[in-house]
């Protein structure tokens with residue numbers, strides 16, 4: 001099988017698996033314990049925090065370990081909302097966020113918060129000027145993702161951050177789950193207060209992630225208890241996951257520029273190939289996108305039918321994001337970008353990773369052509 005679903009999750013790097021195993025074998029002490037094994041585990045934790053801090057160019061005290069992107073995003077949004085609700089109850093986000101931001105906003109509305117869901121253009125991109133126009137005296141939080149998980153669109157985070165510097169009381173959260181390890185992220189330079197990462201998207205283990213929080217910003221914890229992670233995230237630390245994530249970060253940092261270029265070249269070839277196929281429409285914008293995501297539709301066909309036809313030929317792809325692909329509804333993201341119902345129900349996402357080779361793309365394009373010929377008689381006219 002050729003795995004082309006790297007936005008859903010990635011295969012852990014062999015060195016990551018080794019690091020996890022090493023931590024499980026040797027560092028099973030609880031970092032809060034006062035004896036030598038506790039101290040050893042605490043040292044692993046400290047080193048890993050240092051690795052994350054260096055990669056994000058932040059202080060180790062600004063790094064908080066969580067169970068992944070969903071928890072980091074929930075902590076950021078609910079943590080800010082509950083901390084600053086006396087000051088205001090208005091939140092600004094976009095119509096194209098991942099459900100673990102979008103649905104949290106919906107939930108916060110039930111708690112009396114008011115949310116502006118900014119529209120996006122045909123590329124799925126939000127306008128920084130429109131965002132600024134949406135600011136109200138009671139706005140406490142802006143949450144915008146760096147890279148969209150369905151289209152691959154890069155949002156103008158640096159521009160938004162610059163504009164928000166005029167509003168220092170508004171907290172700026174960025175979901176960088178799809179961009180970390182592929183694109184540069186300048187947390188402090190771009191004025192980001194809170195940043196979410198998830199290790200399984202960059203060849204790390206499942207169930208571990210980071211919420212980076214600017215020094216001096218206080219937010220409410222989602223999980224209270226033993227007071228780990230400076231009280232922001234209670235719960236015994238997942239040392240194997242943390243050690244594995246630190247290894248994945250080291251590896252990603254080592255060859256990020258080369259790997260990103262390699263992926264962009266493959267993505268470009270993929271786009272050319274898909275554009276030449278009859279009945280196909282590419283949904284991912286031509287410019288300003290991440291190196292690993294290509295979304296396209298075969299209007300008239302059902303995305304699931306195409307997905308299974310591709311799987312029969314040995315290629316694993318996705319319809320929408322992994323967590324919403326089972327709902328069978330049109331993609332909220334493609335609808336928001338004005339691509340229409342037909343394109344939104346027939347969209348397929350191909351996402352590349354470090355294991356994919358150029359010949360995988362060539363073979364995929366041949367298989368896709370075959371699949372379209374096979375399903376054409378079943379397509380709606």
Ligand SMILES: Cc1ncc(COP(=O)(O)O)c(C=O)c1O
Nearest residue numbers: 068069070098149175177178198
């Ligand atoms: C943009 C984005 N944010 C958040 C998440 C959730 O991350 P996790 O799976 O670590 O909870 C995902 C995963 O699909 C994602 O693509």
